[in-house]
Amino acid sequence: MELKIPNISASMNGEVDLFEVMKSLEDNPIDRFSWGKVDPAPMVCFKIAHNNKTILLQYDIWETETLARYSNHNAPVCKDSCVEFFIAFEGEQNYYNFEFNCLGTCHAAWGSDRNNRQLLKSTIINQIQEHTKMQRAIKNGLPLINWQLSLQFPLNVFSFDDIDGLIGKKATANFYKCGDDLCQPHFITWNPVKAEKPDFHLKSHFGRIEFL
Structure with missing residues (x-):
């Protein structure tokens, strides 16, 4: 899959909530159940x-169960109700994985594959601005929990790369939802992943993205 990431700099005038600007943007579904629905x-x-200096990312999740046990960065948040963002900038063999539970607790690392990873320091992770919101609601006739996670990634967070701007930059990426320890464990992807068992670290299955 391919994704063109819009530049919203022109929509910003003075003090403005960046995520208010994003309300009119397109929703991208995470709906590929490669390992069973x-x-x-x-x-x-x-x-x-x-906006050239920051990646803005919002997740919107509806599910029957949430779990949030981890409050310290670099804990195994994939076992909670979790969303993830993996990205490899063009020309780089290594990629970043950013994983967040519904509290906004983050596990972040960098490396070439699942096993060869270097954790990002908490001082780096703390530069990611995050905001969470959770409520009970009815959707499609079902009582569900709706949680939203809004994130701002300044370029300094990509600390193993020297990036001074995003305009025109290309990368590969994937976006995920999981919950390893939920009553109904699930592993959902944006770009399809073809593997016998759940594995989000297959860089060859990332989709292509471009920052406009």
């Missing part, structure tokens, strides 16, 4: 934009 299945989508 649960019932009822979580409904997940994301919006993404940039």
Whole structure:
């Protein structure tokens, strides 16, 4: 899959909530169940934009159950109700994985594959601005929990790369939803992943993205 990431700099005038600007942007579904679909299945989508110096990312999740046990960065948040963003900038063998539970607790690392990874320091992770919101609601006739996670990634967060601007930059990426320790474990992807068992670290299955 391919994704063109809009530049919203022109929509910003003075003091403005960046995510208010994103409300009109397109929802991108995370709906590929490569390893079996649960019932009822979580409904997940994301919006993404940039202003040349910051990546703006919003997740919107509807599910029957949430779990949030981890509050310290670099804990195994994939076991909680979790959304993830993996990105490899063009020309780089290594990629970043950013994983967040519904509290906004982050596990972040960089490396060439699942096993060869270097954790990002908490001082780096703390530069990611995050905001979470959760409520009970009815959707499609079902009582569900709706949680939203809004994130701002300044370029300094990509600390193993020397990036001074995003305009025109290309990368590969994937976006995920999981919950390893939920009553109904699930592993959902934006770009399809062809593997016998759940594995989000297959860089060859990332989709192509471009920052406009």
